[in-house]
Amino acid sequence: MRTHTRRTAQKPWERFASVMALIWLVFLIYPMVGLVRSEAATAWVVLGWTALVLFVVLYVVGAIRGMRSDAPIGSPRGPGPWLFFAGLICCALLCAPAVGGTALSFLPFIMSFASYGLTRAWHWIAIAAALIIAALFVLLAPGGVGYVTLLIIIALLAVVNTVSTTLITRSAEAERLGLELATSTGREAVARDVHDLIGHSLTVVRLKAQLARRLIDSDPERARAELADIESLTAEAIAGVRATVSGARTVTLDEQLAASGDALRAAGVELAVDGDPAALSPAQALTATWILREATTNVLRHAEASLVRVQVGPGRLSIADDGRGRSDQEGNGVRGMRERAAAAGARFRIDDEDSGGTLVEVMW
Template sequence: MTTMQAAHGAEDRSGTGRDPWARFGWLMAVVWLVFLVYPVLALLDSPAASAWIVTGWAALIGFIVLYVTGFVHGMRGGGGLGRRPSRRQWITFAALIACALVTIPAVGGSALSFLPFIMSFASYGLTRAWHWITTVAALVVGAACVFLIPDNRDYLSVLAIVALLGVVNTVSTWLIMRSAEAERLGRELATSEGREAVARDVHDLVGHSLTVVGLKAQLVRRLMDSDPERAKAELADIERLTAEAIAGVRQTVSGARATTLVEQLAATEDSLRAADIALVVDGSPDALSPAQAITASWILREATTNALRHSGAAAVRVRIAPGMLTVEDDGVGPARAFGDGEGTGIRGMRERAAAAGAGFAVRPGAPTGTRVEVTW
């Protein structure tokens, strides 16, 4: 009976219909119909009137058609297992019960064989409340028929199957719904983390580029009269930086951009030079592993942006050693530059370091300034 569970899972995994379950899952519903052999045998040997026997056969065939089509409909998105059932599912459920009831005059106690199918349909195709209602009702009806009606003790095995199936359906549907909820939360978390990553990348890239462009624009304004040639060169740099920023944003959105530490050191030197800030580099980028270098390049970019915007520094020193990157300026220090809280830039650096399994710290420099430190 639990093949409806697999079908719903298949529908969630593939809405395209290319999943084998979506194409051939109905075959499993047909396989389970073998348990209706008891009503079939009862009809073949029924002492009831011919009209009731014909009615019983029609109801049995109707039950089979309704169960298989209802199974396929639920498998293809008709509802159940945490999803709102369609109107057709409710109609099918009611029709299944009606067909089972109509066979009673012809098959007698063998009509209990319909209960497992009705229970499974409610469990996997309707709501959680109706799973409980149908399970309890099936147990009550089965027990009443076995223990209260004379000569029905032969159907004690059917009652045992109904009780066992109630436990199986309860546990399996609960697990399926928990799994679906966990998957949904996982997708939401991944989406949230992806959005935060893109926002952080865009902030780091655009914030840095716009800061440098602003400094170079100020420099161009000062040089226009005194040194037109250098002013033209700075304007060319502004055009290049703008183009790089646009390309970087596009690549960030597509998740394809990676800046090497060597490239970032060169960009940092150019940015600081435009602001008349000296850069001293101790160590080689080769001291860090390729994975560490990617994180270091992002943090160096943001630390440079912060130095340009907030520090008022005259010099910046970058130290690179195995498992360590430090960026230190001789400016006003973190207390005056950032106040009591962390801005987006520092928070972004901290998140990047944490994602790379590195420690991160921002502290006052010696004797003045701000020191950004990343250690693996």
């Protein structure tokens, strides 16, 4: 019976999205104090409080939606982010008559929302608009000099947002390129495998066909035996090509775990999985998928095991069995795993388990 335990995949940013969004709300203490001390008409004060509460709701909900979205920074999906952004601006404007200059405290939130939730162009538009508005207020409004601290905060936050979004975007691009490179490397390996397989098989088939042609008159029985061998070799070659080419399709680590479990179960081997495949990056997961596939094949062919344990963690995959352990000679499968790990910038280790069996481990 197979044991297959997994945790629900969840990004770290999703777990703490609401906490991070709420931490920034401490800066809204300024418009809150402004509303408490406001000398504006009661209607404006009531409208200001309503707008402030709505601003908080829109900001928190919009921030959580953005952090849970699969869309990369600079690529908002659908009208949602734009509606939230427009709502934040409207709330800040409605609150301004009651709080006066402290309405500048809304600008860091609006600017950050544009940086992380909208396009790159709107990142720059929001930064420029916030800096211009704050600078003009400090320079031209009566008592505006008292808000120079807010102008400095806005300027610093503009730098922080620009640097952080740039780094995040470049990191995502590097991850995408790494995945493409890993996929390309794997397909090149498949092409080599297919070439070698077909070349070898066709060479043998050609020799046997020539032999059968020479023997068909003098030794029909021997000729029939050679033809039977040709039929068998052809079937094996077709099966080998199909198996190799099927590996060219991008298979997720989740899918390979399920496929390995099915194959092991058919051989009477139990599979126990600990950890979450989402802990590995896409490029790491691709390499881990190849190594898991080859390790499963080795267990089925050589290990004589009854249990296989797979552990997945950040930057790590290990496969351990309780079989008879490694042989003294390293085969093509192990060399292939080692080469794939090296190509992915990972460390590969294969060793005997203290309690018997074999441990295969790849770490980034």
